[in-house]
Amino acid sequence: MEHNIYIYILLAGAVSYLLRVIPVTVFRKPITNRFVRSFLYYVPYVTLAVMTFPAILTATGSVIPGLLALLVGMVLAWISGSLPLVAMACCVVALLAELAMRML
Amino acid sequence: MKEMTKGQVFLKGMKDGMPICLGYFAVSFSLGIAARNAGITAFQGFLMSFLNNASAGEYALITTIAADAPYLEAVLITLVANARYLLMSTALSQRFSPKTKMGHRMLVAYDITDELFGIAVAREGDLEPLYSYGAFAVAIPGWAVGTAFGIIMGNLLPGILVRALSVALYGMFLAIIIPPAKKDKVVGVLVAISFAASYVASRAPGISSLSEGTRTILLTILIAGAAALLFPRNTPEEDKGGSADGA
Numbered sequence: 001m002e003h004n005i006y007i008y009i010l011l012a013g014a015v016s017y018l019l020r021v022i023p024v025t026v027f028r029k030p031i032t033n034r035f036v037r038s039f040l041y042y043v044p045y046v047t048l049a050v051m052t053f054p055a056i057l058t059a060t061g062s063v064i065p066g067l068l069a070l071l072v073g074m075v076l077a078w079i080s081g082s083l084p085l086v087a088m089a090c091c092v093v094a095l096l097a098e099l100a101m102r103m104l
Numbered sequence: 105m106k107e108m109t110k111g112q113v114f115l116k117g118m119k120d121g122m123p124i125c126l127g128y129f130a131v132s133f134s135l136g137i138a139a140r141n142a143g144i145t146a147f148q149g150f151l152m153s154f155l156n157n158a159s160a161g162e163y164a165l166i167t168t169i170a171a172d173a174p175y176l177e178a179v180l181i182t183l184v185a186n187a188r189y190l191l192m193s194t195a196l197s198q199r200f201s202p203k204t205k206m207g208h209r210m211l212v213a214y215d216i217t218d219e220l221f222g223i224a225v226a227r228e229g230d231l232e233p234l235y236s237y238g239a240f241a242v243a244i245p246g247w248a249v250g251t252a253f254g255i256i257m258g259n260l261l262p263g264i265l266v267r268a269l270s271v272a273l274y275g276m277f278l279a280i281i282i283p284p285a286k287k288d289k290v291v292g293v294l295v296a297i298s299f300a301a302s303y304v305a306s307r308a309p310g311i312s313s314l315s316e317g318t319r320t321i322l323l324t325i326l327i328a329g330a331a332a333l334l335f336p337r338n339t340p341e342e343d344k345g346g347s348a349d350g351a
Binding site: 002003005006007008009010011012013015016017019020021022023024025027029030031034035036037038039040041042043044045046047048049050051052053054055056059060061065066069070073074077078081082083084085086087088089090091092093094095098099 | 127143155158161164172182186189191196206209212264269271275278279285291298316327328337
């Protein structure tokens with residue numbers, strides 16, 4: 001570790017706060033630019049998708065539990081959309097997959 | 105209807121914040137599992153969550169810390185992952201009474217998250233900072249303690265359980281991006297493109313040597329930028345809290 005974890009945390013904390021505080025204190029006006037509005041709307045979906053795949057495949061240390069968790073998670077999220085249910089199901093699937101792999 | 109006293113407004117905020125606190129605890133617990141894998145201690149995890157209050161942003165930060173990446177990358181990835189708070193904060197700024205003091209504005213801004221923004225704007229009339237403070241009083245500890253708890257439990261639980269719990273956060277991300285993808289075709293296509301592009305970027309020569317955080321920043325700006333150009337959104341109402349994320 002070359003870098004200090006506290007410095008990372010403080011920097012990120014400062015950025016997070018500035019993003020939240022500047023509009024309510026400085027701008028005080030709605031963002032009217034259509035491109036900027038649309039961009040900010042799409043950003044979280046893209047970021048979360050990029051961070052989820054393929055990282056989920058390596059999260060458990062082997063590909064198959066991660067892949068199964070991804071598939072089950074996508075199907076369940078499509079059907080129910082319940083956040084705790086999807087998260088729990090992913091964990092259970094990954095656990096069962098690893099247990100099954102040990103037995104084979 | 106009778107006006108509520110200041111104390112009643114604060115208590116109402118606490119009451120409405122309770123379910124959020126419980127949800128936050130569960131999400132931040134799994135965030136703690138990921139943080140532990142990156143070598144972050146329970147106290148550092150507590151501090152990270154106390155200062156950031158953002159699930160995707162913190163997860164991105166964790167990958168940056170795990171990669172021992174430059175500080176600038178931590179700044180940029182936090183900027184990208186939390187960019188949507190700019191939208192919420194601008195929406196919120198419209199709802200303050202012009203009389204609201206700067207100090208209150210600065211405090212309410214501290215924990216603008218999808219959920220806390222949601223309950224604040226759902227109330228009628230001008231924003232009441234005391235209501236938000238009540239909700240913060242339970243939600244912030246839930247989030248920060250949950251993270252620390254996840255790190256501690258990650259150290260205590262057997263490896264096979266920790267590995268299984270590692271996918272929980274991705275499950276939550278899926279629960280956030282898939283339901284809107286079902287309703288909005290553009291979002292659905294974006295999610296598919298993002299998956300594919302992220303995979304290619306993790307394998308392609310050159311790009312794959314960049315850190316995970318840098319790849320996330322570049323892909324987000326490219327894909328969301330292209331989508332905003334090709335499929336600009338119309339109604340401001342749809343944007344209010346339209347993007348949901350753990351915190």
